[in-house]
Amino acid sequence: MAHKLIHEGFLMKTIILIGANGKMGQAAMTGLGKHRVITASRSGEGVDYKVDITDKEAIHALYQQVGHFDAVVNTVGVCEYAPFESMTSAQWDTTIQSKLLGQINLVNIGLQYIGDGGSFTLISGILNVKPVPFAIADATISGAIDTFVKCVAHELPRGIRINVVNPTVLEEAWHVYGDMMPGFQPVPSALVGKAFERAVDGFISGEVLFVDA
Numbered sequence: 001m002a003h004k005l006i007h008e009g010f011l012m013k014t015i016i017l018i019g020a021n022g023k024m025g026q027a028a029m030t031g032l033g034k035h036r037v038i039t040a041s042r043s044g045e046g047v048d049y050k051v052d053i054t055d056k057e058a059i060h061a062l063y064q065q066v067g068h069f070d071a072v073v074n075t076v077g078v079c080e081y082a083p084f085e086s087m088t089s090a091q092w093d094t095t096i097q098s099k100l101l102g103q104i105n106l107v108n109i110g111l112q113y114i115g116d117g118g119s120f121t122l123i124s125g126i127l128n129v130k131p132v133p134f135a136i137a138d139a140t141i142s143g144a145i146d147t148f149v150k151c152v153a154h155e156l157p158r159g160i161r162i163n164v165v166n167p168t169v170l171e172e173a174w175h176v177y178g179d180m181m182p183g184f185q186p187v188p189s190a191l192v193g194k195a196f197e198r199a200v201d202g203f204i205s206g207e208v209l210f211v212d213a
Contacts, residue, residue: 012036014069015200016062018106019076020047023173024123027189028075028165031197038066042076053077053102056109063113071200072110073121074103079138081180087137095137099123100144107152107162119161121199122149126168126212132181142166146208153206161205165195168212185213 013035019025020039029037040062044050051062053076063069077099080091103122110120127135128143149164156162169177171186178186195209 013071013200014038014066015071015073016040016066016069018051018053018072018074021045022075023170023189024075024167024192027167027170027172027192028073028121028196030190030193031195032073032193032200035071035200038069053106054097056105059105059109063110066113068115069113069118070115071119071121072106072114073196073200074106075123077103077123077141079135079141081134081138083134084136092137095141099138099141103145104148111157111160114160117159117161119163119200119205121196122162122164124164124166124208126166126184126210128166129210130168130184130212134180149208150206156205161203163199163204163207163209165192165199165209165211167192167195167210187211187213 015032015035016038017025017028018040021041039047040049040051041047042052049062049065052058079095079099082091107120122145124142124145125138127139131139145164146166149162153162169181169184169186170192171188174186192211195211199209
């Protein structure tokens with residue numbers, strides 16, 4: 001197809017990477033560098049486009065501005081952390097609107113714009129299988145995203161695929177999260193990048209790609 005380029009024996013894709021400036025976005029980039037990567041973030045600083053995944057109109061605007069694309073990779077999802085007994089409705093809502101509904105809307109709206117045979121790659125996190133204190137909202141929503149991906153893969157049209165990367169903490173972010181995750185072994189960004197690469201460049205769909213030590 002005219003919008004794709006042959007580069008060193010493989011098909012170059014146009015990929016929208018959301019959260020490109022964050023640690024997880026940078027990790028994803030290590031596996032996507034051979035493609036044309038269009039970057040986006042909530043702040044819009046240092047990237048190609050600004051997008052808030054909790055805003056449906058902003059998602060529409062991003063896809064319309066980019067034009068044709070072959071894949072969407074999301075690495076963001078705001079989560080609130082607190083003990084379960086003191087979690088407020090507002091804290092739950094923040095996590096649900098961003099990490100759950102925000103990602104679902106990226107897919108639901110994206111179906112109107114993505115090319116045939118395209119793919120979506122979402123983000124969850126290891127805390128739904130290895131829980132830690134104060135992370136009940138993150139753990140719950142990560143589990144929901146994993147389930148969403150496994151189930152919705154059967155309903156996507158036009159050969160479109162969907163997968164989710166479920167990583168443990170990054171080595172590069174250990175100084176931020178290490179204290180709340182005693183006994184966890186962090187992994188290098190490049191290893192997580194391989195999971196994103198497999199999701200985008202492979203033929204799998206409906207898979208949860210765990211990256212854990």
